[in-house]
Amino acid sequence: ASQRHREGAARFASLVARSELIGAAEEATFRKQRGYAVNITWSSINFKTILKWQPKPSVTWRETSDTRKKCIMTTETECDVTDALRNVKETYTAHILSVKSLVEDNFEEPLFASSEKFTPYNQTIIGKPEIQHYTQEDSKLNVVFRDPLTPYMFSNGSFQSVRDIFKHDLEYKLYYWKDQSSGKKDATTKSHMFDISVDNKNNYCFYVQGIIPSRRENRNGQESMVLCTTIERTILDGMYLVKSVVLPSAFQQKDTSILNVFYNSIKCDT
Structure with a gap:
């Protein structure tokens, strides 16, 4: 047990060291290569709101005082979050979670990426009369x-x-x-x-x-x-x-x- 503990601690120290070596200039490239969601955008017309991103992770969304999940384990690159944004004057942030294959030997933390803030009442587009x-x-x-x-x-x-x-x-x-x-x-x-x-x-x-x-x-x-x-x-x-x-x-x-x-x-x- 002691041996396994030392090996686990060494592996964790290695991951931390590798993380600290990544400079700001390399961060964007690193995030893309590692599978972080990028190009996260809100598309909203008449309060029908679609969250879009690249590549293909799953998604959770968050408002000021609550966090809920949508589009779990999806293989798509968009998620209709209209029903989750009924409080149209609230401000929301989406957190995209990239999920690796279960067959991979993965000891890294989950890959989260966050959207810009979105307030439906202020940002949805008024459609055609x-x-x-x-x-x-x-x-x-x-x-x-x-x-x-x-x-x-x-x-x-x-x-x-x-x-x-x-x-x-x-x-x-x-x-x-x-x-x-x-x-x-x-x-x-x-x-x-x-x-x-x-x-x-x-x-x-x-x-x-x-x-x-x-x-x-x-x-x-x-x-x-x-x-x-x-x-x-x-x-x-x-x-x-x-x-x-x-x-x-x-x-x-x-x-x-x-x-x-x-x-x-x-x-x-x-």
Whole structure:
């Protein structure tokens, strides 16, 4: 027993000595060669959060006062941690554990690597708003849209929207411009609708974007699809008519050139 104790102590001393010989300049290379997780990143849209890394270890995650495990013994290089981040205002750190094969004679400590801190409320990206309906009548452009949904549910089983979580911190901007023109204008709302004054002799193109003004970073969300109005003029009285468009859910994410096939011109009986 005494002999085994001395051998174990000698082996431990050797490992410590080897560790101390590694300088700062060699640390990154050493960590990669030894199998530490590298390139650890958070990817989060509408609070659906994926942790990604290289190469292929397992992962635990930690918040201020708790530690839990996710994706144990995974062979993938990413982990969906959405359900573990329900407290969206908490700050989280992921700790990636590289696990060696059980057949290896391994006396070294586990290989841990940590991610940067991540706060879902401050860092998740706002996804694309869904344009539901728009009209251009006389000198008014009206646009109705819907908030992006999150993976989180209410007790009744319906999904929470980003507005349900951000509340008054969330607003939307409408960017609009005359068709064939590059000069953009914008309007802001905290509701689900824009109603703005435009020139009734021109078609307008537009898109909607969610914004969190209180943020220092990631203030602007993803842009909705770009849509354009169409106005027509009768020969007899010069009257301008405008299409009112309700987007079918099956086509809301299609290209506008495809959408236009389904929108027949509105004619005026004279």
